[in-house]
Amino acid sequence: MYHHPDLPHPHLPRSQGLGDGLARQLAEWISGGGAGPGERLPTEKQLVERFGVSRAVVREAIARLKADGFVETRQGAGAFVAARPGQGSFKLGSMADDDLNHVFDLRAAVEAKAAELAARRRLPEDIAAIRAAYQAMQQALQSGQAGAEADDAFHAAIAVASGNPHLGRFLDYLAGQFSASRALTWSADAIADGRAAASQAEHAAILLAIEAGDTAAAAIAATRHVENATRRAKENTPC
């Protein structure tokens, strides 16, 4: 029996249930190099004794780690650290304040690629969808209404037009991580002081480049739009 001298201290936070706390601690221990890929974890019995919880809690924690791709279990043999622990999915980690720029770098890169590919394919029905969303925004702008939904539809249509489903899904994921930001573009303040109009002008540049099939211009216009949108979003936050 191997002893695992460097397991974390048996002090589980009551934050969100014992199983959650134990799963966190084990994941941290693995990520921190406590056990390399393919190595065996302590048995359920050992974990029960060390952390002073029941086997049900241990099994719930292991189940979560399995779902996250950190460990794999084999009946009768034990639980083992996965070959590439935690690399079954991509997570944007902490969201500190200066971190927002970093996320927008990612968004700018992918959004530009989507626009570029859309300009290359230029399927009529895809362009029609982009243009429809653009006109919806235009109408919202002239009537002073909020056009956040049309804005979403505009970018989603470009992603579809790129012909690469991964781009749209990744942008969707990114959008979900800072959901408030696109709505900010269409706040009452932003409409009043012309920021919404500026955003719409950039949308026009993207649309024209895509319609013209100018891939380089589309990429540049999309990059510029995301960069400016980042700056505009930051102007909105007080302090």
Added chain:
Amino acid sequence: MYHHPDLPHPHLPRSQGLGDGLARQLAEWISGGGAGPGERLPTEKQLVERFGVSRAVVREAIARLKADGFVETRQGAGAFVAARPGQGSFKLGSMADDDLNHVFDLRAAVEAKAAELAARRRLPEDIAAIRAAYQAMQQALQSGQAGAEADDAFHAAIAVASGNPHLGRFLDYLAGQFSASRALTWSADAIADGRAAASQAEHAAILLAIEAGDTAAAAIAATRHVENATRRAKENTPC
């Protein structure tokens, strides 16, 4: 008590444990629109009766769905579909054959952004690391050895030099999804027929552009490198 008439049939595959099968089935049911965000899932008791398994299995399945961000549970209240089910992390779905191009689109976009940012920051120690990896590849090329590790180090150094940790982590994730491809660049065949040398020439272009602080050239060189690497990797596969 609500009845949920459209739950999947209670026929769990014995493939990888009952809990795994049940988790899959519930996730599918939720994704397929069986229950919208915020809606309540059947109680554990109901699931036990419907699927003919014990409560432990049901709880393991729920634990996995919690880890994946599909559901949230509240003691005494029940289990509820999360606000944005499954959007806590980004997963590259199926990896069909023509899908590889789509993944490389993502990689090209992010790799170009990393090179661009690296050229903008141009920190001396970062550039030194990039150059060191480049020279290691050069040496490997001249001696006919494999330089896959140096290749990895080269791209990782650029990601670090970008100053944006997310870029490196995302590229790492992408690389893990098609792990064989970069090794192909340094296979015996690729070294012999000059493909490795071509790759190295592109590396040189990236390095020079970063050293010169030419952001546009760095982005273009990185994009071209990924595109060519994609083509070279495909030449290697028979058929």
Added chain:
DNA sequence: TCCGGCATATTTGTCTGATAACCAGACAAA
């Protein structure tokens, strides 16, 4: 009628003990 407090049922969280399925290694037999 409306509203706050209270008892009660429901539901998830945790614990305990048991049985079955399975694996790895040791050991004996062919």
Added chain:
DNA sequence: TTTGTCTGGTTATCAGACAAATATGCCGGA
């Protein structure tokens, strides 16, 4: 050497129970 068997250990599943948090309905008072 190979094969079969045995044994101890481990995970998977089951069953039942209690604790803790929540939802619900009832009832009295305003």
